Amino acid sequence: MWELVSPMDALEEEPAAAGxxxxxxxxxxxxxxxxxxxxxxxGRFDDLPEDIRPAPAPPHRLFGDRPLRAVPAPDPAPxxxxxxxxxxxxxxAGLRRSGRVKTRLLGFEHSTGHTTDIxxxxxxxxxxxxxQFPVGWIVVVDGPGRGASxxxxxxxxxIGRDDDQAIQLDFGDTAVSRKNHAAIAxxxxxxxxxxxxxxxxxxxxxxxxxxxxxxxxxxxxxxxxGETRLRLVALCGExxxxxxxxxxxxxxx
Numbered sequence: 001m002w003e004l005v006s007p008m009d010a011l012e013e014e015p016a017a018a019g020x021x022x023x024x025x026x027x028x029x030x031x032x033x034x035x036x037x038x039x040x041x042x043g044r045f046d047d048l049p050e051d052i053r054p055a056p057a058p059p060h061r062l063f064g065d066r067p068l069r070a071v072p073a074p075d076p077a078p079x080x081x082x083x084x085x086x087x088x089x090x091x092x093a094g095l096r097r098s099g100r101v102k103t104r105l106l107g108f109e110h111s112t113g114h115t116t117d118i119x120x121x122x123x124x125x126x127x128x129x130x131x132q133f134p135v136g137w138i139v140v141v142d143g144p145g146r147g148a149s150x151x152x153x154x155x156x157x158x159i160g161r162d163d164d165q166a167i168q169l170d171f172g173d174t175a176v177s178r179k180n181h182a183a184i185a186x187x188x189x190x191x192x193x194x195x196x197x198x199x200x201x202x203x204x205x206x207x208x209x210x211x212x213x214x215x216x217x218x219x220x221x222x223x224x225x226g227e228t229r230l231r232l233v234a235l236c237g238e239x240x241x242x243x244x245x246x247x248x249x250x251x252x253x
Contacts, residue, residue, distance in 0.1 A: 135186045135236040136193070136219075138167050143228035145171030156185045158198075159225065167230075175202050175226020182225060184217065184232070191237050193217040202226060 134151040150167050157166035160179045167184070169176045180198040187194065196214035197204045204211040205224040217223075219234035236242065 133242045135242075136232060136234040138184065138223075139231050139233055140169075140171070141222070141229055141231045143171075143226070144173045145169065145228065149233075152184060152186060154186050154188050156183050158183045159230075169225070169228055171228070173226045173228045176228060177202070182211070182223065184223075186236065188236075188241070188243065191241055193232060193234060195221075195223060 132151065132153060135154055136152045137149050138152060138157075139149045140146050148171070153166075158180045159165060159167040159169060159176070159182045161168065161170045161176050162178045163170075165179065177198065177200045181200050181202070182195065182197050182204045185194045185196075186192070193216065194214055195204075195206060195211065195217040197211050202225065206215055206217070207221055208224070211223075217232055219232060219237065221232050223230045223232070241247070
């Protein structure tokens with residue numbers, strides 16, 4: 001086994017020959033066999049066949065004929081560890097401020113992202129000036145306009161298709177006359193409802209029977225004109241009237 005020595009060890013063992021220029025080119029005029037007879041392995045393998053002779057050692061030479069000791073390669077510097085990934089921001093992060101969580105009110109968010117809290121609005125009051133006090137309602141329970149309702153006031157309410165009729169039935173039933181096909185009246189003195197026909201050719205039926213004269217009408221009674229059937233929902237009567245003590249009177253204009 002070859003043992004490589006450093007140039008300094010070689011200098012200590014073999015002092016440089018006098019007159020040797022240390023700054024001379026080490027590869028210029030290099031002898032073919034720098035060791036010569038000093039080679040300890042010279043001639044030891046001459047008797048062996050050429051196919052089993054060991055290969056000559058590579059010339060690890062530097063500074064002319066001085067061999068170098070093998071120097072192990074330095075360990076590679078450790079790679080820096082990758083920085084830990086930042087924690088993913090959880091949904092809703094940033095919403096907590098001062099221990100409170102901001103909630104979003106569904107259906108009340110503006111296009112600008114501003115959310116309006118409807119419960120922070122000041123209370124509003126509606127003025128009753130000019131309010132009308134109904135005595136009952138007429139509700140369309142069958143035929144065109146089913147589900148519609150109209151308020152009845154004290155006095156006479158005419159039934160027809162025109163806009164000036166108190167009970168306007170302009171829902172497509174042409175059997176209803178334009179004006180005064182029938183009329184419903186509320187008498188405040190007797191607290192009673194009455195119904196009468198307007199003398200039109202199409203019959204008016206009260207609870208299924210032809211109406212030929214003025215008849216009393218009670219809560220829940222039905223009135224049929226053409227394909228439209230109406231029901232009276234009474235508010236005022238024997239048990240209640242807007243003129244009773246303690247009940248608000250209609251406000252003036």
